[in-house]
Amino acid sequence: MKAKGKNVQEVVESEEEEDDNDGDMSVDFEDEASDGEGASEDEEEEDDDAASDNDSVATPLQHPDDMASDVGSDAESEVDDEEEEKRKAFFAPEEKTDEATANGTKRSFQDFNLSRPILRGLAAVNFSNPTPIQQKAIPVALLGKDIVGSAVTGSGKTAAFVVPILERLLFRPRKVPTSRVAILMPTRELAVQCYNVATKLATYTDVTFCQLVGGFSLREQENILKRRPDVIIATPGRFIDHMRNSASFTVDTLEILVLDEADRMLEDGFADELNEILTTIPKSRQTMLFSATMTDTVDKLIRVGLNRPVRLMVDAKKNTAVTLVQEFVRLRPGREDKRLGYLLHLCKQVYTGRVIVFFRQKREAHRVRIIFGLLGLKATELHGSMSQDQRIKSVESFRDGKADYLLATDLASRGLDIKGVETVINYEAPQSHEIYVHRVGRTARAGRSGRACTIAAEPDRKVVKAAVKAGKTQGAKIVSRVVELAVADEWAAKAEDLSGEIDAVLDEEKLERQLSQAEMQVTKGENLIKHHDEIKSRPKRTWFETEKEKRVQQKISAAELNGPGTKKDKVKLSNKDKKRLDDARMRHEGGFGRKKSKSEREDSGAGKKPVKGKGKGKGKGRK
Template sequence: MGKSKNDDFIMTIDDDDETIVIPANEQAISDEEDNSPQKKSGDKKKKKKKQAMQQKDQDFDNQFTFALDGGGDIGPAKPWDFTEARNMLKNKASGQTDLERTSIDAIITKKRKEVKDLKKSQKKQQDTEPPVEEDEAEGNDNDDDDDDDAEDLVDDDDDDLAADGFGAGAKEVEEKEEQDDDEEDDGDSATDTEDEDQEDVKMNNSDDDEEEVDDELEQKRKDAYFAPEEENESKEHQSFASMNLSRPILKGLANLGFVKPTDIQARTIPVALLGKDICGGAVTGSGKTAAFVVPILERLLYRPRQQASTRVLILCPTRELAAQVHSVAVKLGGYTDITFCLCVGGLSVKKQEADLKLKPDVVVATPGRLIDHIRNSMGFGLDQCEILVMDEADRMLEDGFADELGEIIKSCPKSRQTMLFSATMTDNVDQLVRMSLKNPVRLFVDKSNQAASRLIQEFVRIRANREADRSAILLALCRKTFKKKVIIFFRSKAAAHQMKIMFGLVGLNAGELHGNLTQEQRLESLERFRDLEIDYLLATDLAARGLDIKGIDTVINYNMPTQFAQYLHRVGRTARAGRNGRSVTLVGEQDRKLLKMAIKSANSAQVKNRVVPADTIQRYKEKVESLSTQIQEVLQEEKEDRSLRQAEMELRKSENLLNHGKEIYARPARTWFQTETEKKNAREETTPKEYQSNRKSENAKTAEPKVKRGKYDGLSRHKRRRVQAMEEDEDYQKDARKQKSSAKRAKKAAQPRRL
């Protein structure tokens, strides 16, 4: 052939170990086919398709589960924060730095240092030649966080106030023991209390008879107003996956660690997805926020996107609650394209106006600031609002928000879905009618006037002649028993602030939360307490509603609130979401009715009477009295700092008017739906009669007797003579006019009459 064997044939071995001989020309042809461009493009397509399938398999995990750790590698997240609210602070939004503020903590630290230096100097004067070692030891002791006197107050021998905080020093309430103690201590007062109890029993019996008659009529009205309860029955859901929710919503729930829906969530979400009006109530800490946020997000996923509009409005009574709801809603909707906006007082109006011009899908607001934007912000309205939600609706339905609520409802369309939620939600038809609810569904998981099942309620009795011991008892409880994760409620802002100063002087790490603080200070106090940077939060009823702070062990009521619903909201800050908790309330003689309601609504095994020894109260009372002068000095220094800041603000305001007066006066004036007189009258009508009577009595006591001012007091001799001359001239002219009129009447009477 002339050709070598290796050039003509190629030998190959297949999988079955059989030798196959292929001609060289055929192998060359097959190689050309493999290297053709059509073959290469087909291989590339197959390769890309295979990679896409592999990537899809990696994205979708069939074994994905919702776990408490947040699901996968995301990890647990904080349920809420104030990031958005901090970005809206006035000074940051306007680019101006706030004036330097001397914090109350700095003033207290300075005062404590002065007291320690004074004690050092007194010791040096007493000990003329002390040893060096003792000097160093005394210096180390004085540098501790707590004062020596405060440390001496904490004794390990006191068994009645052990430092465990759970059960020590508390005894179960038994009527016989209480009566025996009253008879031993007061003697004649026991008979008085028995008479009062008998009168209360008679009053209760008569009230029960009237309530039975009213209940029949009221029940008929409720049956006609609310939807039939048979329609409200729904199956139990073991997880959110069984509710047919979208995957982005499930991912947001897993990110916050939500595994199984609570009772109120399992009953509310299916009904809310149907678009029905809801009137819901459940105990505090049962997850009502997620109960209305989840169906809102699910419905907004299918909204028309051709034109942006505000479709959901969520109203809250306080700024902090609104910021918390906004934060939770943003985290739940973090995997969606739904937009949110926060509109509350204390934050930058311009920043909120800019956000509202973009027409966010959900607006979380307080009533006052929302009305301000409706009337004064261009391009914002509630014409397209489809869902209206009221958190803590019983507070919103009270007379304090009646006018604002009516104005907001006028701005919303009638064809909307309305949802009301609260721990003490009422089903009073008269209050719900003005909300324009259409055949609402009543979803009450728990009784409206009932505390959490795991809450232990303790009461400390304050006798009528021992009202001055409240601060000493509170200080004893905090120094010896309840040492961290404690919220203390006060009736007034001044009492909370004074107690903050006292806690600081004693060495207790505390923060305050009330209306006299700036919005930045309020947010900072809440975040520090949530992050365990402070042990005690001294607050008014501003923090009583809706705030969800995990890990609160104890709630202390320095004063019993005026309403039982407010008491339930206060103690509801602890024992949330199935956890244990404890409340301690200082009860006076005027709080007997609320005490009976609290005992009646709770489990008898979880109501206890805490007894504080008399010698402990006396020692802490002496400590409180010794701190009174220091407290007044701190208050005076704070007052001077405040007046200086006020003067600087007035100076800055005048400079702005001089430099930018034309621009300022050219702005349109902001309007309100009420005049000043109407606002004043509405405020007086909504003020409780008890507060009005107390205020009048206090003013009558403090007011000095008015002295009648003389007619010519404060005038100079020249002015007095001039006034007297003018008065004499006026008297003369009056007499002359009288004489003329009498002469005319006499002349007219003398004329002959016509027949």
Template sequence: MGKYDNDFIMTIDDDDETIVVPEEEKETFSDDEQTKKKTNNKKKGQQQDQDFDNRFTFALDGGGEMGPAKPWDFTAARDMLKNKNLERTSIDDIISKKRKQVKEMKKKEQMKQDDNQQDDDNDEENLVDDNDDDLAADGFGAGVEEEEEEGQTMDDDEEEEGSSATDTEDEDQDDANMNNSDEEEEQENEEDRKRKEAYFAPEEENVPKEHQSFSSMNLSRPILKGLANLGFVKPTDIQARTIPVALLGKDICGGAVTGSGKTAAFIVPILERLLYRPRQQASTRVLILCPTRELAAQVHSVAVKLAGYTDITFSLCVGGLSVKQQEADLKLKPDVVVATPGRLIDHIRNSMGFGLDTCEILVMDEADRMLEDGFADELGEIIKSCPKSRQTMLFSATMTDNVDQLVRMSLKNPVRLFVDKSNQAASRLIQEFVRIRANRESDRSAILLALCRKTFKKKVIIFFRSKAAAHQMKILFGLVGLNAGELHGNLTQEQRLESLERFRDLEIDYLLATDLAARGLDIKGIDTVINYNMPTQFAQYLHRVGRTARAGRNGRSVTLVGEQDRKMLKMAIKSANSNQVKNRVVAADTIQKYKAKVESLSTQIQEVLQEEKEERALRQAEMEIRKSENLLAHGKEIYARPARTWFQTEAEKKKSQEENTPLEYRSTKKEEVKNEKEKIKRGKYDGMSRQKRRRRQAMEEDEDYIKDAKNQKSAAKKAKKAAKPRRL
């Protein structure tokens, strides 16, 4: 064994746990135990082969000399959290308190009843039957049936004959509308081809070479070491096409399916170019923009780990974190700044010594979201601050090549790198749809509860349209006994980071989120994505279901589809493979059972919401008290600080919002305001007391009398003057 000690033998199992066994104890293992270990290892290997596509080129499990590494963490973001010593009562504490109260009440009621009644009926954890017979099919759950045709919507045997006729008429009308829209798109494509050919670089120059490893790309050794540390073996298609072009300094407009490694595709060439930067004077050379705070923190974490063997410095600038600490980091002129648009503009205008005059590379992750009207003004302000000679790279899973949207980014002959279709889901994703009738919209919560209680029990993300719906479902899950967390804009930044980390570390089974978590977040091992509502945009649907089936793994999405979501459903079926679209049917008696359960818990949900509202009011009062104490103690210092400015006034904000709203909505809004003004016309004496009104009327009568007297007097004078003889 060479230089190693002969007294020890090292064995490594599949979980990367190192076990050191002395030579004396080696013979104590029996043959049965060794055979059991071998069979277990074979089963683990078979299961990994089923879940993971071996043809895929990288795995973020990590490895290398530094051991298994997590692809991202929030250590940098946690270090910049605002220091608040206020004691907070979490929603989980309120829910557990309410469950204890309900249990105690039921125990007291049980004591009054007969002793023959079973105790299990009163236990909240056993209120729901865990028999999976009514939901069992194909190993994944309830009554799953494949769609026979792409355009066929989901049929239910329980539907009445009259309603089926109307449904077919609606489907025919939808098909006609879809055909008309396809013809219009073909005409528009013919008109836009010439513009795109003139705007984008010729695609013949961008024929990629097949790279079997990152070493064939002439990358530096520190970067290759960082890639190996994160488990990257062979570049993906988007990485193989992007890295050589980005190293040449060309502008890029790239798109690939979710989970294909777009983050490493733009970080690796950036790090390679920064290794040869001039070091005489520190300056910020790279800016990476992300639409959400969590995505920015994730990109920052991945970039820091890839640059672990270099001297490149990074800074994270997002909302919800300490502004003072970010200002201190920016004064040191880091090489790369990862930011969200709002906080970046705040630092550009109000942080001394920070600017983007030396920015050489601008990267926009999830660029299609950044190019929407919501970020239009902020994006224009950032582009003004960047030099025109920069390199610009845009990436997204649903990236558009619309020239009108890309022109304002001032791209210079950009290279178009679209590896996959922009409206296509992952190839290993199974999409399931649960139909909800027009008169059954109230069954959504019962269906969701049945699916989570019986079929999908861990590693599940559930998306909602509103923050209130996600929060109420969090309370319902807590009262039923399901371990869930929430992620939406009403939470503090500390709570948002905590929810993501707990879900990543498998401390909670369900993550109830809004579209805040739909873009870019890479959480390993998500088995299922459930859409409580179908999103209004198909691109948003692709981003939601893209949280699973990432990096060549299997995944499943379940969407509750209403009657108003027919168009989105047809687009989803059209973009997927026919054998991967299925119809899930939940039994009617199961829905009724869970609906009764939800209705019985409605009063408890309202009580929890009321208690949480009171806790929030108390916390707000404590914050106001602390604020007033700080003003009294440090008033001079606080008022001496310069006021923070913004690039828009309130009037300009309102004007831009009105310009971004559709014309139809704008006209109706103006008409409504005009009608309201016409309706509300104040009377002459409205709002006056009775005494004041009489006095005002008396004064007006006196004024009228005086005016009449004056008019009569002036008329008499005029008549007397006219009666006098004229002079000759």
């Protein structure tokens, strides 16, 4: 197919021939995905003929790593007899569906015999007909059964568990206010979003809600907990904090537990927190797990304490929306350092609005945001180094159209629902196909169309191949985009020319952070002096994890999302750096580790004056 423009060429589906081009060419991803799947001889001959027409492109061959990954994927898809027996014993029998559901006929929410206040709330948010996951989950949840549910991103999983919860709470005893439901989310943004959806659906009911997430006032959350809200929507860390330290909060009355994005919650990064919660709350509860890439491995699910759960798999695992066009830009070996040039070209000339760009590292996302600003692109960022207020403002700015680009890490890849997102760009392919599904699921939601573009280099082969293979299986549209070398180099050079201005901005931001921290310390000192008696009279807070343990868990979570760290992560700290970190940790935990005054040093040294030299501070002197 001939290119319509000089800089960009699209090749749709593998049946169309690729044109000669000196730029980076995406070798047919569709053909790669079909390798090793028993293709016929005629198909192989067609592939060879198509490749021979492209003198500048070598015939695509199977990569040894991909051959190994094929074997692994087949082994995973084939469940052995032992695992199958475990599943039969663990899961409840499949629920029989009525004719309306089996034939795909759209039912209305009235068919579930929901109360009038619930139906009014659904109508207020323009929910007319239930989605497939809602059709299956709502009747089962109303019966009080445990659920393991999976559905494609953007299919309405939040309403699938909120609606039956509200219906059941309408008939709760009202004499004594009691917290009965806990909904746990892996990220703050997802918890805030779920809180907003749930409160809108409960507009015409008397059900009360509370959100417990980091970044907001502990005191305000404690005051709300004193009123015993019916539903608590929280992140695991803040939930445990209140569970341990808030006298007004008790979990003994919880009757329903929901884990949204449950596959993420079951990973090692959340294992300790989840175990702490599950061993504290009542065992006689209804438990519901939902995710777009929900695992059905029994060994992982057993620790959640499910009681014969009903498995509701509406879509095949790891599926994307059918209305999503998946596009790939292939970088030749040695071109990885020009990746930014490709991104700038795409954002300047191809996708100019309502775009989310995903990065593996928050440092890279911040740097690109500065570059976008210098080039006149309205962008905002979203990652873990930002305060909660900054994160909320960033999302709202993009949601309201004040910014055309949202530059985010995988913090925003799960569950975040922003209407009108037209394109998702992966600056680098994620480490796994599961994360890819969650990232591209930010567009093409609720039946709307969307496009996902991935800038893929050689290390990204496995994820790209898995995405293409899954896309072909479900009949999705797969597109290869070609970008000329000169165009990418030109934009990369422009970014390089801005390095001086970028460094100046970073230095200015560093200075502002230092001033802000100094002001915070001054304010903290003033409060300690002014409210000394009150602060000292408070009971000491206990922590689930020490700072060291928390950092270890953060590294585990980062490795799960972004892969193993680089060599820089393994560099040993100097003694000076170790001492500085230890002092900071001690100051944070117990107010220790501060620098001693001269009189204190003299007292601790029993009158001995420190001797200058290498032994300073260790009681050693020169002989």
